[in-house]
Amino acid sequence: MRVAVVGGGCVGLTVAGDLADRGAAVALYERDELGSGATGRAAGICYDAFAGSVDAAVAARALDRYREWDLLTPCPYVWAAREDGDATAIRQQVREMQAHGRDVTELSPEALAERYPHLDTSTVTAAGVANAAGTLDPDAVVTELAARARSAGVTILTETPATLADPKTVETSDGRERFDAVVVAGGSAAKPLVADVGVSLALKTYRAQALVTTPVDAGLPSFYDATEEFYWRPKGERIIVGNGAHAADPDDWTADADPEFVESALAKFDEATTLSPAVARSWAGLCTATPDRDPLVGHVADGLYVAAGWQGHGLMRAPALGEFLAERVLDADPTLSVPLGPRVDPTRFDGDESFDPLGDPTADW
Numbered sequence: 001m002r003v004a005v006v007g008g009g010c011v012g013l014t015v016a017g018d019l020a021d022r023g024a025a026v027a028l029y030e031r032d033e034l035g036s037g038a039t040g041r042a043a044g045i046c047y048d049a050f051a052g053s054v055d056a057a058v059a060a061r062a063l064d065r066y067r068e069w070d071l072l073t074p075c076p077y078v079w080a081a082r083e084d085g086d087a088t089a090i091r092q093q094v095r096e097m098q099a100h101g102r103d104v105t106e107l108s109p110e111a112l113a114e115r116y117p118h119l120d121t122s123t124v125t126a127a128g129v130a131n132a133a134g135t136l137d138p139d140a141v142v143t144e145l146a147a148r149a150r151s152a153g154v155t156i157l158t159e160t161p162a163t164l165a166d167p168k169t170v171e172t173s174d175g176r177e178r179f180d181a182v183v184v185a186g187g188s189a190a191k192p193l194v195a196d197v198g199v200s201l202a203l204k205t206y207r208a209q210a211l212v213t214t215p216v217d218a219g220l221p222s223f224y225d226a227t228e229e230f231y232w233r234p235k236g237e238r239i240i241v242g243n244g245a246h247a248a249d250p251d252d253w254t255a256d257a258d259p260e261f262v263e264s265a266l267a268k269f270d271e272a273t274t275l276s277p278a279v280a281r282s283w284a285g286l287c288t289a290t291p292d293r294d295p296l297v298g299h300v301a302d303g304l305y306v307a308a309g310w311q312g313h314g315l316m317r318a319p320a321l322g323e324f325l326a327e328r329v330l331d332a333d334p335t336l337s338v339p340l341g342p343r344v345d346p347t348r349f350d351g352d353e354s355f356d357p358l359g360d361p362t363a364d365w
């Protein structure tokens with residue numbers, strides 16, 4: 001089977017490698033450099049703290065593969081609440097995650113403070129910790145996935161923008177090429193790419209921001225503040241702090257972080273810890289959203305497949321959902337034993353839905 005993959009981020013590279021591993025002849029088209037989209041801008045948090053059985057199974061598979069590829073740096077992921085309502089939700093989530101076999105525990109504010117003395121837990125009402133979580137270096141992920149894909153026989157074409165002439169025909173400046181199947185993993189460009197062949201995706205774009213601090217060397221976990229809605233993760237002696245998300249036009253956005261985001265993210269970090277680092281670098285990137293916050297992964301037209309709509313969690317899910325899509329394209333038995341297909345089926349929406357791309361973050365996977 002000859003398959004084209006459009007998009008050289010973590011998702012396209014995973015799909016391409018998994019297709020080739022299973023015997024397909026694969027060409028991957030990347031308009032710029034590999035990882036130049038959202039993938040290269042990700043903070044790199046990776047965890048299995050999901051309360052639903054399907055989500056937990058997807059996360060477990062993704063973590064296993066990242067471990068197998070030696071890309072995951074172990075780092076517990078703590079999520080904490082500062083209000084009573086959020087605290088109840090965290091306790092409930094921990095129980096559900098445990099029921100799905102996840103290595104997750106609830107920590108009292110006192111236990112949290114003892115474990116991480118640089119955290120200010122004075123206003124924390126409840127916290128959970130995912131002990132099997134870790135962090136990823138996006139550049140290392142791209143390098144490894146590309147090496148894996150190439151050694152499986154994938155032809156990777158960078159600096160090669162592609163469009164679709166029809167659902168199975170890819171057009172570049174070198175001409176047209178017909179395939180048995182085409183997978184569009186074009187991130188925020190997925191919607192316009194498939195619109196050219198009459199497919200309407202329920203996909204919106206938003207801009208997320210992050211910064212990396214000067215060194216603090218304080219032994220912190222990765223952390224999500226469910227009340228303040230921001231996160232951080234250690235990166236060596238530094239900390240990546242993120243959020244600052246807002247709806248954005250994919251054709252009109254800036255890759256530099258806003259000064260207001262930098263100021264408020266540093267202030268929130270100062271308040272949540274005993275530390276006051278400065279900012280070393282900051283940036284922004286585009287994420288994709290769907291009406292129900294689940295991704296669009298599957299078949300959309302004759303021979304045409306998509307993988308998009310990660311709601312800011314694409315890097316951590318790529319190894320599991322990229323593999324799932326490769327198996328779908330080849331009609332092979334799925335590695336994941338959970339009923340994922342209907343949940344992520346792109347055709348569950350008409351494509352003309354009106355929705356808030358940022359919705360309710362607590363309703364995430």
Ligand SMILES: Cc1cc2nc3c(=O)[nH]c(=O)nc-3n(C[C@H](O)[C@H](O)[C@H](O)COP(=O)(O)OP(=O)(O)OC[C@H]3O[C@@H](n4cnc5c(N)ncnc54)[C@H](O)[C@@H]3O)c2cc1C
Pocket residue numbers: 006007008009010011012029030031032033034035036037038039040041042043044045046160161162163185186187188189190193208209210242283284285286287307308310311312313314315316317
């Ligand atoms: C600030 C920030 C922090 C984040 N933090 C995390 C995190 O901690 N954990 C996590 O799991 N996720 C995180 N994410 C989300 C994550 O980065 C994305 O979900 C993930 O990278 C999506 O991967 P992708 O391969 O689908 O898309 P992309 O990485 O965007 O790749 C799409 C590729 O397609 C290419 N392309 C587009 N159009 C064409 C065309 N016409 N022809 C050829 N190529 C084309 C683009 O150049 C791009 O390289 C974060 C995102 C941002 C912005």
